[in-house]
Amino acid sequence: MDVVLIRYGWWVEMLNIGDTAPQFSLLDDNEDEVTLSSLLESGPLILYFYPADFTPICTAEACGIRDMHEEILSVDIKIVGISPQNTNTHNRFKNRYDIPFPLLFDKSKKVIRAFGVDGILGIGVRRTTFLINENAEIENRVVSDLFVSNHMKFIEQVISARSENSDAE
Numbered sequence: 001m002d003v004v005l006i007r008y009g010w011w012v013e014m015l016n017i018g019d020t021a022p023q024f025s026l027l028d029d030n031e032d033e034v035t036l037s038s039l040l041e042s043g044p045l046i047l048y049f050y051p052a053d054f055t056p057i058c059t060a061e062a063c064g065i066r067d068m069h070e071e072i073l074s075v076d077i078k079i080v081g082i083s084p085q086n087t088n089t090h091n092r093f094k095n096r097y098d099i100p101f102p103l104l105f106d107k108s109k110k111v112i113r114a115f116g117v118d119g120i121l122g123i124g125v126r127r128t129t130f131l132i133n134e135n136a137e138i139e140n141r142v143v144s145d146l147f148v149s150n151h152m153k154f155i156e157q158v159i160s161a162r163s164e165n166s167d168a169e
Contacts, residue, residue, distance in 0.1 A: 013116050014115070014116030014117060014126070014128070014141075014143070015115050015116055015130070015138050015141070016138065016141075017138050017139065017140055017141065018137065018138060019137070019138045020135075020136050020137055020138075021036060021047075021115070021130070021132045021136045021137070021138055022036070022111070022114040022115070023035065023036050023037060023136070024036050024110070024111045024114065026082065026104040026105055026106055026111060027087055027104065027105045028087070028090075028102040028103065028104050028105070029087050029090035029091045029094055029102060029103045029105075030087070030091070031087050034080070034102060034104055036132075036136060037136075039078055039080060040132065040133075040134050040135075040136060042076070042078070043076045043077060043078070043134060044076075044077050044078075044131060044132060044133050044134060044139070044162075045077065045078050045079070045080065045131075045132045046072065046077055046078070046079040046080075046129060046130070046131055046132075046155060046158060047079075047080055047081075047082065047129070047130045047132055048061070048065070048079070048080075048081050048082070048127075048128070048129040048130070048151065049081075049082050049083065049112060049115065049117045049125050049126065049127065049128045049129075050062070050081055050082075050083050050125060050127055051083060051119070051124045051125045051127065052083060052084075052085060052125075053083065053085045053089050053090060053092070053093035053103075054089075054093060057127070057146065057148060058083070058127075059093075059097065060148050061127070061148045061151060061152075062081065062093070062097060062099050063097055063099075064148060064151075064152045065079060065081075065099075065101070065151075065152075065155065066097065066098060066099050066100060066101075068152070068155055068156070068159070069100050069101060071159050072155065072158075072159060074159075074163075075158075075159050075162035075163055076162070077158065077159075077162060078101070079101045079155075080101060080102045080103070080104060081101070081102070081103045081104065082103070082104045082106050082111060082112065083103070083104075083105075083106065083125060084105075084106055084107055084109055084112065084125065085103075085105065086105055086107065087105050090103040090104075090105060109122075109125075112125055115128070115130070117143075126143060126145055127143070127144060127145045127146075127148075127151065128141060128142070128143045129141060129142050129151045129154055129155070131154075131158055140154070140158070142154040
């Protein structure tokens, strides 16, 4: 069951499987503009939202994804993280932990809200991972605020399914 939050008189519902991901434009850790459409140009995208750089759970998640990054790329999928931290913080985080994929800066939480992953009462960010296809459709997702292993299993399943599909062709 999806979490529905009431905020300032508006209903904010997390995007579901089959929904169209909203277009966005955010700065990455190098202060380059990145759009959803540019990320989808070469294939599917794993887009994950996380609360903050340098926190224990977020660091474990980013490092776990880092360790799978070559496998992710091997099945022609991109991965990108989004949090409200600024580009300087993202850059320090990436350098300290050798994170090889882009981290996008959503200071206003506009994209975070558009995907429905804003924290309760607007505090924080729900740890959520989406698989988005080339048509910007949400193919799958996982929500697990505290358990990084659920996100790692989700990504492993995406890799396995893509690998099986390419083997069948």
